[in-house]
Amino acid sequence: MRVLVLGAGFGGLEVAARLSEALGDAADVVLIDKSDGFVFGFSKLDVMFGKAPAESVRHAYADLVKPGVTFVQSAITAIDPTARRVETEAGTFDADILVVALGADLHPDATPGLVEGGHEFYTVAGAFGLRDVLADFAGGKVIVGVTSTPFKCPPAPSETALLMHDHLVASGHRDHSEIALVMPMGVPIPPSPQASAALLTTFEERDIDWVPDKLVRGLDPGRRVALLSDDSEMPYDLFLGIPVHQAPAVVEASGMTVDGWIPVDPLTLETAFPDVYAVGDVTSVGTPKAGVFAEGQAIVVAEAIAARLRGDTSAAEYDGNGICYLEFGDDQVAKVDVTFVPGQPPSGTLDGPSVANAADKVEFGTTRIRRWFDQPWPRG
Ligand SMILES: Cc1cc2nc3c(=O)[nH]c(=O)nc-3n(C[C@H](O)[C@H](O)[C@H](O)COP(=O)(O)OP(=O)(O)OC[C@H]3O[C@@H](n4cnc5c(N)ncnc54)[C@H](O)[C@@H]3O)c2cc1C
Numbered sequence: 001m002r003v004l005v006l007g008a009g010f011g012g013l014e015v016a017a018r019l020s021e022a023l024g025d026a027a028d029v030v031l032i033d034k035s036d037g038f039v040f041g042f043s044k045l046d047v048m049f050g051k052a053p054a055e056s057v058r059h060a061y062a063d064l065v066k067p068g069v070t071f072v073q074s075a076i077t078a079i080d081p082t083a084r085r086v087e088t089e090a091g092t093f094d095a096d097i098l099v100v101a102l103g104a105d106l107h108p109d110a111t112p113g114l115v116e117g118g119h120e121f122y123t124v125a126g127a128f129g130l131r132d133v134l135a136d137f138a139g140g141k142v143i144v145g146v147t148s149t150p151f152k153c154p155p156a157p158s159e160t161a162l163l164m165h166d167h168l169v170a171s172g173h174r175d176h177s178e179i180a181l182v183m184p185m186g187v188p189i190p191p192s193p194q195a196s197a198a199l200l201t202t203f204e205e206r207d208i209d210w211v212p213d214k215l216v217r218g219l220d221p222g223r224r225v226a227l228l229s230d231d232s233e234m235p236y237d238l239f240l241g242i243p244v245h246q247a248p249a250v251v252e253a254s255g256m257t258v259d260g261w262i263p264v265d266p267l268t269l270e271t272a273f274p275d276v277y278a279v280g281d282v283t284s285v286g287t288p289k290a291g292v293f294a295e296g297q298a299i300v301v302a303e304a305i306a307a308r309l310r311g312d313t314s315a316a317e318y319d320g321n322g323i324c325y326l327e328f329g330d331d332q333v334a335k336v337d338v339t340f341v342p343g344q345p346p347s348g349t350l351d352g353p354s355v356a357n358a359a360d361k362v363e364f365g366t367t368r369i370r371r372w373f374d375q376p377w378p379r380g
Helices: 010-026 041-048 126-135 156-170 193-205 251-254 290-309 355-373
Strands: 003-008 028-032 069-072 076-080 085-090 091-094 095-102 103-105 141-146 178-182 208-211 216-220 225-228 233-235 240-241 244-246 276-278 321-329 334-341 347-353
Touching: 003 010, 003 091, 010 028, 010 069, 010 095, 010 178, 010 290, 010 355, 041 156, 041 321, 041 355, 069 276, 076 251, 091 141, 095 290, 141 156, 141 216, 141 233, 156 178, 156 193, 156 240, 156 321, 178 225, 178 334, 193 208, 193 321, 193 334, 216 240, 290 321, 321 355, 334 355, 347 355
Parallel strands: 003 028, 003 095, 028 069, 095 276, 141 178, 141 240, 178 208
Antiparallel strands: 076 085, 085 091, 103 244, 216 225, 225 233, 321 334, 334 347
């Protein structure tokens, strides 16, 4: 029975690794991704703020050697979820079971003026390119701004504002700089009032201007102003944006999306199409778009598939729980443990910020890279 896993990000890697672990050579898993390697979302911040060299955070798929798993580097050009047939630039693949884990595509060009007059740090190219820009930045007005919803890793803009503060202190430019954070929510992390309160206190302590309930609709590069959703304007010298997110075009064209994302059963991750699952950012499952949730969903799907291949059934259900690591700057990290249950308000607790949690976050990354690539991490 062939399992086709589309996308080798957080969710796809976890499905493939779990199936290999459960079934070994008896698995027939084909994992397809257009990219040549995986980069953690949080590693983008490490590179842009000069804390890690780019080559140390990219994990080449060529190193992925798992019993029962074949990796194919190719762009997926069409998905037929009824026939479970996938077209790629490397040929056609038929599946008995299909897992769609293609994430969210990013569109900096959908925000007027962003490409010409600002920067984004959500793509690998954008974040890695910012490393030199930040190293050369001599201070001024900095805006970290969200351009649309939904967006991945809702804590990342707050982390970026705090790390920007550290960066400007270290480079000696903080006293003649301003940092503003423009977000579409009333508090930084709505599911965790505790984490939101801690962040708002820290913003105040570090003189970061919190601008809630607004989006950045565009930039006017000529006048160097950001145009906000309430028609107000904010001047900037450096704009760090969170670009527009959309399901990949190939997913939209497949007919699987409703209101932009793939609906799934929130407990089993089954789509409306028989033997087709979807996990992670590409879904509208009801959890935030973050790797830790994609991983939790992938575990449930892998258990269901492994049980079925053994002629068994799985009782595993997705519990909506995840732990997000939140950079507070000053080498401190907080852990937000949050659970999303359909029909109930989300609940979350906060641990830290602390230096111990920073070590925990490294351990989190290390265990994933060991499980997916059988490699040590961090490197170099
Ligand atoms: C700055 C930043 C910080 C973050 N920090 C955290 C964090 O601390 N914790 C956390 O849990 N999450 C974090 N995230 C979010 C996290 O990176 C994503 O939510 C997570 O990667 C989603 O997993 P996924 O498997 O759904 O999709 P992805 O990991 O995005 O994987 C999708 C894969 O599909 C491939 N693909 C797409 N289209 C095609 C196609 N047509 N053909 C072939 N391949 C294709 C892509 O190349 C990609 O490899 C962060 C994100 C950012 C941007």
